[in-house]
Amino acid sequence: MSTYGTAPYQVLLIHGGPGAAGEMAPVAERLSGETGVVEAYQTKRTIDELLTELDDIIDKACDSPVTLCGYSWGAWLSYIYSATYPDKVRKLILISSGPFYEHYAPEIAAARRSRMSEEDKLAHDRLVSKLNRNGTTKSDDLRDFGRLMTQIDSYAPLPLEADSMNVDMEIYQRIWPEASSLRASGKLAEYGTSISCPVVAIHGTYDPHPYQGVIEPLSGRVKDFKYILLEKCGHTPWIERYARDRFYEVLLPELEK
Numbered sequence: 694m695s696t697y698g699t700a701p702y703q704v705l706l707i708h709g710g711p712g713a714a715g716e717m718a719p720v721a722e723r724l725s726g727e728t729g730v731v732e733a734y735q736t737k738r739t740i741d742e743l744l745t746e747l748d749d750i751i752d753k754a755c756d757s758p759v760t761l762c763g764y765s766w767g768a769w770l771s772y773i774y775s776a777t778y779p780d781k782v783r784k785l786i787l788i789s790s791g792p793f794y795e796h797y798a799p800e801i802a803a804a805r806r807s808r809m810s811e812e813d814k815l816a817h818d819r820l821v822s823k824l825n826r827n828g829t830t831k832s833d834d835l836r837d838f839g840r841l842m843t844q845i846d847s848y849a850p851l852p853l854e855a856d857s858m859n860v861d862m863e864i865y866q867r868i869w870p871e872a873s874s875l876r877a878s879g880k881l882a883e884y885g886t887s888i889s890c891p892v893v894a895i896h897g898t899y900d901p902h903p904y905q906g907v908i909e910p911l912s913g914r915v916k917d918f919k920y921i922l923l924e925k926c927g928h929t930p931w932i933e934r935y936a937r938d939r940f941y942e943v944l945l946p947e948l949e950k
Contacts, residue, residue: 709765792906885914897926
């Protein structure tokens with residue numbers, strides 16, 4: 694984990710991937726002037742182990758109950774944690790979450806494909822083929838895939854600075870099939886019935902991960918749920934030229950409530 698700002702630490706950023714530790718460092722740095730922040734890195738190989746790891750971080754570094762801000766896959770992990778340890782979470786913020794119902798998943802690939810140049814399609818197909826061959830790919834392949842997706846998933850991205858991600862291919866290959874199966878079974882969405890804290894979803898309208906796949910499942914399950922849509926915003930709000938300021942404008946007050 695990394696800490697930003699000064700204690701008490703009551704805001705945790707949960708990165709995506711799986712296996713993209715450090716990707717939320719720019720958000721942590723921006724928020725650290727307002728509050729103490731922890732970016733909780735994920736190092737384990739099963740979802741149950743990740744939940745235990747996150748719980749240990751909260752016990753050791755934070756004053757609970759905490760606010761969890763989960764991004765992409767990290768939104769799912771934060772959602773599951775909030776259902777499993779409801780007394781330790783004050784508020785849950787889902788940033789650019791993947792859809793909670795399986796039938797929305799094909800929309801992601803279709804939206805991405807429609808945005809790709811022929812060169813992008815060749816690079817995408819090559820990397821996907823590598824990522825689907827367990828045990829034969831490298832973390833560099835996952836990093837390259839992430840960079841390609843960042844460009845495709847963004848509306849108007851600012852120039853990317855040198856990232857601080859520590860990409861772990863093994864974590865991706867172990868966690869993603871388990872997470873995908875959890876969604877396909879319907880169990881992922883059902884965790885919402887055990888969440889007692891307020892839940893806020895922040896989602897870009899240009900994100901290929903359809904916001905309807907977050908709003909529909911959670912509206913019927915989470916007791917206190919609201920959503921905020923960001924125009925001209927893709928999957929990573931803090932790199933969007935036209936949406937970054939608005940992202941922080943809506944996020945910061947939610948951390949204070």
